[in-house]
Amino acid sequence: xxxxxxxxxxxxxxxxxxxxTAAACAGPGGSTxxxxxxxxxxxxxxxxxxxxxxxxxxxxxxxxxxxxxxxxVAKHDGMEIAQDISxxxxxxxxxxxxLRGGSIGDAFATFRGAQFKNFTExxxxxxxxxxxAVKNYQKGLLSAGQNGDSQLGLPYQVVFPMPMANLDIxxxxxxxxxxxxxxxxLGMCEKLASAGVIPIxxxxxxxxxxxxxxxxxxxxxxxxxxxxxxIEQGKLKCTDDWFIKMLNQYKDLTxxxxxxxxxxxVEPAQNLFSQGKAAMxxxxxxxxxxxxxxxxxxxIDLVFPNTTSDGNGKYEGAYxxxxxxxxxxxxxxxxxxxxxxxxxxxxxxxxxxxNQTAQHVSVDxxxxxxxxxxxxxxxxxxxxxxxxxxxxNNLDVRNAVEASATAVISGTSPExxxxxxQKIVDExx
Amino acid sequence: xxxxxxxxAKHKAPDSQAAANxxxxxxxxxxxxxPALYLFPLPAVAVIAFFLVMPTLQAFQYAITDWNGFxxxxxxxxxxxxxxxxxxxxxxxxxxTNNLKFVLLVVIAQTFFSLILALLLTKNSRGSILLRALFFxxxxxxxxxxxxxxxxxxxxxxxxxxxxxxxxxVDGGAYLGNDAQALYWVAVTQVWFHSGQMMVVYIAGLxxxxxxxxxxxxxxxxxxxxxxxxxxxxxxxxxxxxxVAYTTVQSFKAFDLILGIAGNPPKSSLxxxxxxxxxxxxNSEFGYAAAQSIIFMAMIALVTWLQRRLLRxxxxxx
Numbered sequence: 182x183x184x185x186x187x188x189x190x191x192x193x194x195x196x197x198x199x200x201x202t203a204a205a206c207a208g209p210g211g212s213t214x215x216x217x218x219x220x221x222x223x224x225x226x227x228x229x230x231x232x233x234x235x236x237x238x239x240x241x242x243x244x245x246x247x248x249x250x251x252x253x254v255a256k257h258d259g260m261e262i263a264q265d266i267s268x269x270x271x272x273x274x275x276x277x278x279x280l281r282g283g284s285i286g287d288a289f290a291t292f293r294g295a296q297f298k299n300f301t302e303x304x305x306x307x308x309x310x311x312x313x314a315v316k317n318y319q320k321g322l323l324s325a326g327q328n329g330d331s332q333l334g335l336p337y338q339v340v341f342p343m344p345m346a347n348l349d350i351x352x353x354x355x356x357x358x359x360x361x362x363x364x365x366x367l368g369m370c371e372k373l374a375s376a377g378v379i380p381i382x383x384x385x386x387x388x389x390x391x392x393x394x395x396x397x398x399x400x401x402x403x404x405x406x407x408x409x410x411x412i413e414q415g416k417l418k419c420t421d422d423w424f425i426k427m428l429n430q431y432k433d434l435t436x437x438x439x440x441x442x443x444x445x446x447v448e449p450a451q452n453l454f455s456q457g458k459a460a461m462x463x464x465x466x467x468x469x470x471x472x473x474x475x476x477x478x479x480x481i482d483l484v485f486p487n488t489t490s491d492g493n494g495k496y497e498g499a500y501x502x503x504x505x506x507x508x509x510x511x512x513x514x515x516x517x518x519x520x521x522x523x524x525x526x527x528x529x530x531x532x533x534x535x536n537q538t539a540q541h542v543s544v545d546x547x548x549x550x551x552x553x554x555x556x557x558x559x560x561x562x563x564x565x566x567x568x569x570x571x572x573x574n575n576l577d578v579r580n581a582v583e584a585s586a587t588a589v590i591s592g593t594s595p596e597x598x599x600x601x602x603q604k605i606v607d608e609x610x
Numbered sequence: 611x612x613x614x615x616x617x618x619a620k621h622k623a624p625d626s627q628a629a630a631n632x633x634x635x636x637x638x639x640x641x642x643x644x645p646a647l648y649l650f651p652l653p654a655v656a657v658i659a660f661f662l663v664m665p666t667l668q669a670f671q672y673a674i675t676d677w678n679g680f681x682x683x684x685x686x687x688x689x690x691x692x693x694x695x696x697x698x699x700x701x702x703x704x705x706x707t708n709n710l711k712f713v714l715l716v717v718i719a720q721t722f723f724s725l726i727l728a729l730l731l732t733k734n735s736r737g738s739i740l741l742r743a744l745f746f747x748x749x750x751x752x753x754x755x756x757x758x759x760x761x762x763x764x765x766x767x768x769x770x771x772x773x774x775x776x777x778x779x780v781d782g783g784a785y786l787g788n789d790a791q792a793l794y795w796v797a798v799t800q801v802w803f804h805s806g807q808m809m810v811v812y813i814a815g816l817x818x819x820x821x822x823x824x825x826x827x828x829x830x831x832x833x834x835x836x837x838x839x840x841x842x843x844x845x846x847x848x849x850x851x852x853x854v855a856y857t858t859v860q861s862f863k864a865f866d867l868i869l870g871i872a873g874n875p876p877k878s879s880l881x882x883x884x885x886x887x888x889x890x891x892x893n894s895e896f897g898y899a900a901a902q903s904i905i906f907m908a909m910i911a912l913v914t915w916l917q918r919r920l921l922r923x924x925x926x927x928x
Contacts, residue, residue, distance in 0.1 A: 274892050277680050299894055303680045386787050387873055441766030444787020446873070449767045576893045577701055580875055587877070591789065608698050 221308040221331055224508045224515035230259040233517045236279070236286030237264070238272035239504065241470075245537040253524045262521060280305055283511030287518035291334055291505040293325045294571035300507070306333035307508045307515060314506075314519075314526035322543035325502040325567065335526060336502030337534075339541040341483050341560055342393040342465035342568050343498055345472070348480040350378055350460040358484055361492040363430060369484075370437040373460040381434065382459035384450035385443035385587050392570055392583040394463045396501070397486050400566040401494035402427040409572035412582060415610045419582060419603040420596075428595035430488055431586045438463075443591040451475055465501075469553050470539040481553055483560060498560055501568035502543060581605035672900035679896035691901030702902060704878055705886035708793055709862060712882060713913075715797040716861040721853055724805045725846070728812030729838075742813070746806035753803070757870025760799040761786075764871075786872060789879040796871055796880060800864055808853045815849035816842065851921050855914060862910050883909075 235246070243264060250262045265285045267276065273292065277299055280286040289305075291297050300306060309315055310332040315323070318335060326334030351358055354376035360366040373380040384390045399408060402423050411417040418424070439445060439453060447464065454462035455475035461484060462468060469481065485498045506525065508518045524530055531544035536551040541561060549555045573579035585602040589595050673691055677684035695702045727745055731738045748756060763770045764785035772782030786792045823841045832840065865884035872880040875889050883906045890899035 274888075281680065295894070299678075299680065386784075388875055388877060389873070439767060441782075441784035441787055444764065444766045444784030446761060446765060449765050449769075453767060576875070576889065581701075581878075584877060588789075591784070591787065604700060608700060 221304065221306050221333060221510065223309070223311060224307040224512075224519035227516040229257045229517045229520040231514050231517055232261045232263065233287045233514055233521055234263050234265050234285045235288045235521065236267070236272075236276065237290040237504070238267050238269040239290075240266050240268070242534070242538050245534055248537075249525065249530055249533065252530070253521060256524075257517075257520070260517060277303055277305070280509055281511060283509060283513060286509050287512035287514050288521050289507055289509060290337070291507060292571075293336070293501065293503050293505060293568075295574045295576060297325070297334065297505060298574050301328050301333060305507070305510055306331075307510050307519070309333065309335060309508065309519075309522070312519060312523065314523040317526045317528060317531070317545060318543050319545045319561075322500075322502065326505045326507075334505035334507040335522065336505050336543050337525065337531070338467075338502060338504040339543050339561065340465055340467040340501050340503065341498060341541075341557065341565070342396045342467075342501050343483045343485050344381065344394070344397075344461040344463040345454070345466065345468065346461050346482050346484045347454065347457060347459075347477075348482055350376065350457065350479070354378075354460070356460075358482055360484075360487055362487055362489050363433075364490070365492075366486050366488075367433055367437075370434075374437060376460075378457070379439045379453060379459040380437040381439075381461045381463050382445075382450045382453040383434075383438045383442045383463040383590075384445050384447040385438070385590055386445050387447040387450075388580060388583070390447040390450070390464045391587060392579075393465050393568075394486075395570050395583050395586060396499040396566070396568040398427050398430060398488055398586070399569050400496045400499055401487065401489050402430075403569070406566070407572060409569045409579075409582070410574075412606060413573055413575055413578050413609070415606065419585060419599040419606065425595050425599055427488065428585060428589045428598060431589045432595060435590055438590065443587055466557060467540065473539070473553070480556065483557060495564070496566040497563045498565040499568050500560070500565040501571065503571075575609050578606050578609050669900045669903055672897050673904050674901075675897040677897045678894045679891070680894070684897070687897070691898045692905065694898065695902055695905060701878065701881065702886055705881045705883050708880070709882040709884075712793055712797055712800075712864065713858055713861040715794065716800050716864075717854055717857045719797065719801045720805055720808060720857050721850060723801055724808035724853060725812050725850070727805060727809040728816055728846075729842075731809070732813050732816040742806075742809070745809055748803050749807040751803075753866040754870045756799065756803050757867050760802075761871050764795060786880070789877070792872075792877075792879045796864075796868060799871065800861060800867060803867070804857065804860060808857065811849050811853055812846055815846040819845045851917075854921060855917055858913055858917065859910060862906075862913075 235250075243266060246264055250264075253262065254260045265279075269292075273296060276286070276289070276291075276296070280289060280300075281303065291300050306328075308331050309326075310330075312332075314335055315332055322336060322339060323332060325336040326332060346358055348358070350356075350373065354372045356369045356372040356376075357365070360369050370380040383394065404417070404423060405411060408417055412419065439450075439459065450459075450462060450464070451468060451472055452475060453459040455472045455477040457479070462472065466483060472481070483498065485496075487494055487497075506522050508515055508522060512518050525534070526544055528544055528546045528548075531542045532547040532549070534540075535542045535547055535549060535554060539551055539553055541549070541554060541557070549558055570579060570583065573582070581602045585595075585598040588598040588601070593601075674686055674688055675684045676687050676690075731742050731745070751759075762768070766772055766782060766784050766787065769782075769785075771785065775782040783791070785795050819841060824837060827837050827841060862882075863884055864882065865888065868876055868880055868882055868885050869888075874885075875881070875892075876885050881889075883902070887899050887902045887906060890902055
């Protein structure tokens with residue numbers, strides 16, 4: 182065997198390194214091509230059998246889905262459904278990469294907003310427009326899963342991101358639960374404060390939950406329905422009069438939220454409400470189960486902070502659909518995955534999910550037996566605005582815009598807070 | 611009769627004549643080796659190339675693209691991402707400022723605090739050993755647990771800090787909710803979390819100091835400060851180098867603590883470089899996030915190098 186010098190050996194290792202470099206530079210994009218010029222196709226049909234992976238982030242719903250899986254499997258021999266559950270943050274960050282391979286998430290859920298947009302652009306969805314499932318939904322509640330003419334996802338849950346109210350305290354204080362305008366809302370807060378409780382428990386230290394109040398505050402203040410999309414695009418500005426007016430209304434709320442609200446995490450805020458120390462919890466109906474779990478026994482309703490001065494607002498409330506069901510275009514078992522989505526969308530099964538999880542659903546003709554859901558059901562028929570904060574596709578922009586409200590509560594002037602937010606928006610344009 | 615080269619090497623030649631008569635050993639050229647030997651490191655090279663070199667190179671490649679993390683299409687944008695970070699992204703410069711402030715705070719506080727702890731607890735008495743264990747205890751906790759414990763302590767409504775203050779009639783603050791103070795409170799947590807570990811490094815240094823030096827110093831009439839300055843400090847100075855370097859890197863990467871204590875995303879007053887990079891990835895800006903990661907890596911390398919240059923703390927005589 183001939184001998185080589187160190188220099189030659191280094192050259193060989195260098196060549197290997199160069200090879201690794203070349204391999205590394207093969208391109209960041211994966212092999213899955215997005216979309217397809219002809220648009221998404223419907224899920225493939227075939228025998229409803231084999232394994233289906235159902236990817237989502239709601240660990241708290243696992244037991245409910247386990248029961249629904251049992252019922253589904255009982256109807257379809259040879260079916261197996263596994264839940265692939267991530268935390269919501271992980272799901273936001275990694276789901277797309279995982280789903281693209283098709284090995285997990287034959288059926289999956291998506292958040293509304295940026296994630297739905299990203300999944301759409303990545304061509305993850307199949308077309309559900311002509312599916313059996315879509316016929317079961319309330320037509321007016323399907324828009325969050327649409328892209329142009331396509332129905333890519335089925336918005337399953339309906340949540341109301343509006344302050345929840347302890348009706349016992351409201352009765353005791355003689356406060357009205359449906360204030361006609363902003364002055365009436367502030368008057369209601371005054372009455373609650375006079376009754377010796379904190380009018381509003383607001384988790385200002387938690388960006389996600391603290392931001393939900395924004396949906397109510399902006400709904401009737403903004404000049405258009407797609408206000409947040411327009412802010413992101415630079416067509417509307419945080420420094421506009423209507424936005425400053427909204428921030429001034431946040432300032433009006435300062436005496437009515439708990440002391441040091443900007444440092445309060447969501448759990449303590451829930452506790453203040455559950456223990457009857459606060460009359461309202463400014464997060465949303467999605468916390469019903471949590472506050473009941475913390476021991477709240479009082480009747481709960483929702484209150485819409487009506488920001489209009491004359492009571493002639495376009496909206497009477499706000500709603501959102503965060504749990505959007507879809508069938509993965511990369512799945513090898515689309516027929517079974519679609520059958521599972523169809524099954525979840527049947528009123529009986531959707532009703533079971535709703536009543537067990539204390540969440541409303543978009544499926545029509547569902548019978549709500551959960552007392553809280555029953556009481557809040559009239560809100561499904563009211564004119565509610567689809568939660569505006571999820572129009573933002575850029576999370577930095579969303580956080581900056583919402584942070585302007587938090588800054589006002591902590592003492593910054595509305596003009597200064599708006600200017601700081603607009604600076605971030607301008608940088609992202 | 612020939613002498614085995616190995617034997618010749620092991621024994622001194624009896625005299626110079628014998629050495630002259632010994633057969634010349636043909637030595638293998640030090641620069642020529644059997645090529646088969648180069649096969650042995652190949653598995654290690656392959657592992658390093660695959661798990662270290664390739665991802666690093668890919669990060670460099672992503673950094674000069676506008677790739678969003680999932681699309682097959684992307685453009686090469688040159689140094690635009692790097693320029694953007696410093697010229698048109700106040701969130702990044704804010705995170706950078708926060709991070710530098712946080713590092714400075716923690717390094718100074720943690721170094722002093724752990725040195726003082728070590729000086730107080732260096733004796734092997736039963737009480738000292740118990741206290742050492744107590745101060746070391748936070749180190750064995752996971753950073754997420756620490757974050758949640760301190761999140762509770764700082765809570766303005768139900769938290770320990772304000773509850774204690776209320777018992778003496780003082781209104782506590784919002785702590786993490788106060789943008790001007792939030793970073794300082796997290797720095798307190800970080801110091802609490804890691805000082806015990808650094809205390810152990812200092813104690814090891816202190817226990818290596820010969821007792822005779824102190825006895826001699828006392829006989830010479832040196833007071834405690836003079837003993838510290840002339841004996842203790844020169845011996846523990848190298849440990850300070852380690853403590854400062856370790857604390858710096860640790861504080862730069864306090865990702866889990868910040869995220870645990872401040873939530874995701876943290877508000878801008880608590881955003882540091884690692885959390886900013888995470889937010890940028892989550893915002894589907896992979897190319898830009900990769901560029902931020904490279905800036906982050908370069909900063910840690912630079913600061914570590916500067917420390918090594920400026921902080922050459924070695925015992926006297928070395």
